[in-house]
Amino acid sequence: MKDEFMMYKLSETVKVTSKISTELFEKFNVKRGLRNADHTGVLVGLTNIGDVVGYDRLDDGTLQPVAGKLLYRGIDIDDLAHCAQKEHRSGFEEVIYLLLSGALPDEDALRQFSRMLCESMALEKQTKIAIIDLEGQDIMNILARTVLEMYNYDPDPDDTSRDNLMRQSLELISKFPAIIAYAYNILRHSAKGQSLHIRHPNDNVSIAENFLYMVKGSQGYTDLDVRVLDLALILHAEHGGGNNSTFAVRVTSSTGTDTYSSIAAGIGSLKGPLHGGANLQVGRMITHLKDVIKDWTNAQEIDDYFAKMLAKEVYDRKGLIYGIGHAVYTVSDPRAVLLKEMAKDLAKEKGRDAEFAFMQLLEERAIHSITHRKNAKTKKQVCANVDFYSGFVYDMIGLPKEVYTPLFAMSRIVGWCAHRIEELNFDDRRIIRPAYKNISSPVAFTPLKQR
Structure with a gap:
């Protein structure tokens, strides 16, 4: 009872300590939410990876609404998606290659790259055990904790050289589908009392099809299901450096921290109901x-x-x-x-x-x-x-709601990794450190017995 009263007392103090007048934000020209007065984002960085276009800025500074465009390394997302559909092939693997390397692969490179991702999808024994031990009600939390656990099994987890960053990126991208599928099936078994199905990924099929197979079984989906999921993965893979989770990855990466810690930060951001949820x-x-x-x-x-x-x-x-x-x-x-x-x-x-x-x-x-x-x-x-x-x-x-946001992460991990690599390979790297203005007045210390 005393503990509950103390918690209530501490909670009540928040009403005062967290109150800041909106007028003060205007007085000090604070860009709330890192947004300008016209609702555009505050420019905090440069990137070669993705571009999000929703308006043109005219000579007089006003914004002219335009049909939206999303560009991956300068290539229109419409072209990437429609070309894959027209050629009756998956397009997500091609997008992964493009975002990480900066260029489209030729047929041979795409075939080898897709096979490499497929062969790397299966989880090691220790990762499977970790997921079982981490069973819980939220797959995004399980995903973040599993990513952090993978740090312990990496032979060189803190190395931020280009070669090691690319190796870690490909490992994480290829294993996210299996981690999410395993986590869901264990959740389905432990929380809902249903049968436990652990399906190993197939060789020589797309990431989209492998995910549907691991979650639903070989008879649980159609060709159109695979094509639509592949499209969804293409569309969610990247959205510029300013979206909240990618910015979180860039902020943490700028400190020089390890890949697993940085990606876990992105997962935590994406989980929020105003973002991936x-x-x-x-x-x-x-x-x-x-x-x-x-x-x-x-x-x-x-x-x-x-x-x-x-x-x-x-x-x-x-x-x-x-x-x-x-x-x-x-x-x-x-x-x-x-x-x-x-x-x-x-x-x-x-x-x-x-x-x-x-x-x-x-x-x-x-x-x-x-x-x-x-x-x-x-x-x-x-x-x-x-x-x-x-x-x-x-x-x-026919996908369960528990995997909706994790699916977003399964795709956006590509953009996160591309931005992390870019952040750590600038010629003049700097830690990202914006400013907050303190508006409280100095307060004299009162000795304990006089309070």
Whole structure:
């Protein structure tokens, strides 16, 4: 009882110690969230890896919304995705090669590289044991702890030379699918009382197919499932150095710490509901809307309910429509556009055309509702982001919700590794150390007996 009172007493002090007036941020020109007044990101670094385009800056300094583009090493994501689909092959392995090396592989190099990743996917005995010992309710936590555990089995974990960084990167990228699949199957067994299935990765198949096989078995997926998951992995692999988890990796890498510690920091960042966990929020919202919207084809009924959501009257009363809007993209998110294309085909295969049509109408009316709401703080143009459709796609594939965010990590590990390598190979390296201004006044120390 005394302990509970002490905890309450300490917690109450936070009301005072954490309170800082918004006016002070404006007074000292603090870029909250590392954002400028026009909501663009504060420029803190340079990179050759990825570019996220959502607007043009005109000569007078104003921002002109444009159709979104995502570039990997200067190559449009549309071209990477559509080419792989047209040639009926997986594209994620090609993207890994591109992001790590800076150039596209030829056929022979891609074949050898894909085989190397496939052969490296199987987990060592000690890693399997570690995952079993680390069983828990959240796969992202298990993933982070397993990555940190891998430090102990690396013959040279602290070496930050180019060769060693590339070796560690390829090891982590190739093993993430197996770690996540093992962790899910153990969670499924220990927490849900279901049968324990441990499937070893197959040789000579794509990362996307291997993951589906390890999670669902050889009869648990279709060719289209594999193609759609491969696309999702391509789309999530990189998103510039400014996204929260990649920035976390770059910040920790700038200290010279080991790869495993830095990647674990990225995992911790990605787990957050405002970052990698966003598709789960979208999924919960869509499930709710399916229940409360009686006529899935009635735009007015949807508009009326969205108006109540934005007014904080219904659902979670936060005034948000999840999956709509992005920090950079304005007219469109290219990842959402590409995923939506495949979602239509997948919905047809799974007999879920009505749900897909409902999703499209929700997207349309959500954008309209946000754009035309009264007393809006900003008139920024908004669009559906990739999270709006990713959860729906994963659900149609038959993937459990527990792996949605880990899937994001399974893809984004590529971008993290590329940015870590770049950060540690600048000619003039510097530790990333921004400033915080202290606004408290000096306080005289009071001896213990006089307090």
